[in-house]
Amino acid sequence: MKRSQRNTNKKKKWPWVVGILGVIVLGIGVYLFSIYNSFTNTMDEIHEPIDRPVSDMRVDEVKLSDKDPFSVLLLGVDEREGDRGRSDTMVVLTVNPDEKTTKMVSIPRDTYTEIVGRGTMDKINHAYAFGGIEMSMASVENLLDIPIDYVVQVNMEGFKDIVDAVDGVTVNNQLAFDQFSTGDIHLNGDQALAYVQMRKQDPRGDFGRQDRQKQVIQGIMREGASVNSLMNYGDIFTALGNNVRTNMEFSEMMEVQKNYRDAVGSVDQIIVEDGYGETINGIWYYMMDENELSEIKSTLKEHLNM
Numbered sequence: 072m073k074r075s076q077r078n079t080n081k082k083k084k085w086p087w088v089v090g091i092l093g094v095i096v097l098g099i100g101v102y103l104f105s106i107y108n109s110f111t112n113t114m115d116e117i118h119e120p121i122d123r124p125v126s127d128m129r130v131d132e133v134k135l136s137d138k139d140p141f142s143v144l145l146l147g148v149d150e151r152e153g154d155r156g157r158s159d160t161m162v163v164l165t166v167n168p169d170e171k172t173t174k175m176v177s178i179p180r181d182t183y184t185e186i187v188g189r190g191t192m193d194k195i196n197h198a199y200a201f202g203g204i205e206m207s208m209a210s211v212e213n214l215l216d217i218p219i220d221y222v223v224q225v226n227m228e229g230f231k232d233i234v235d236a237v238d239g240v241t242v243n244n245q246l247a248f249d250q251f252s253t254g255d256i257h258l259n260g261d262q263a264l265a266y267v268q269m270r271k272q273d274p275r276g277d278f279g280r281q282d283r284q285k286q287v288i289q290g291i292m293r294e295g296a297s298v299n300s301l302m303n304y305g306d307i308f309t310a311l312g313n314n315v316r317t318n319m320e321f322s323e324m325m326e327v328q329k330n331y332r333d334a335v336g337s338v339d340q341i342i343v344e345d346g347y348g349e350t351i352n353g354i355w356y357y358m359m360d361e362n363e364l365s366e367i368k369s370t371l372k373e374h375l376n377m
Contacts, residue, residue: 243286
């Protein structure tokens, strides 16, 4: 075959190659757009405004575009049919972009404190049962003496759907109990829920359970960020839409992604451990140590530049 003929044949083939590549790129574009579209729809679905948009403890509203430090209350709620339920898990995060760190403190659910808006002393997890998200935020603010800017509520019963959506999580279990052996174990949704809810067999009680909850949450984040999860994005977004609510808007989430990425990636855990148990009128409560509580308050205030 002559060189001119070969060149002519190559020229005839190139439009087909370019066409195929174009279809592939278009297909990828449509796929990524569908993910983005589903993502924005899910974010709109989980957004739930609250009656108190700005904390009473703040003079000026937090501006994420200006990289202001902010705080978040994570509520793991045990919802029941015909009952609002109680906040089974209460975790406070403070995020500082200048220091590029996040502070995290888990509040023992039996902590004896004032339930703001009700005028009584009770277990802090009862605040949600009495007055929902707003009363929980106000009571946590009163306990820690810091503003709570955002709240994320997760339905613990639906928690298993989120785990299943990412094809399960792997954790390193330090305490053998029930069907769970020590070492690295892979958990499906039902197993993960049982894993994080157990506390009576744990010598550390609520504190041991908090560690297990953190393990599973980290596992969800790790699996959710993997390439394999792109194929399950529909299940993941459905699980989030059904079980998560937050007062943070989509635009604010984008600001966090843009301005706070390094801070969110570095978490310093503050351990509550110096308190003691006390029975009042036949009910057991956790009493936080005043010196430890004072130190936690100072640490969080400083981290919020207050």
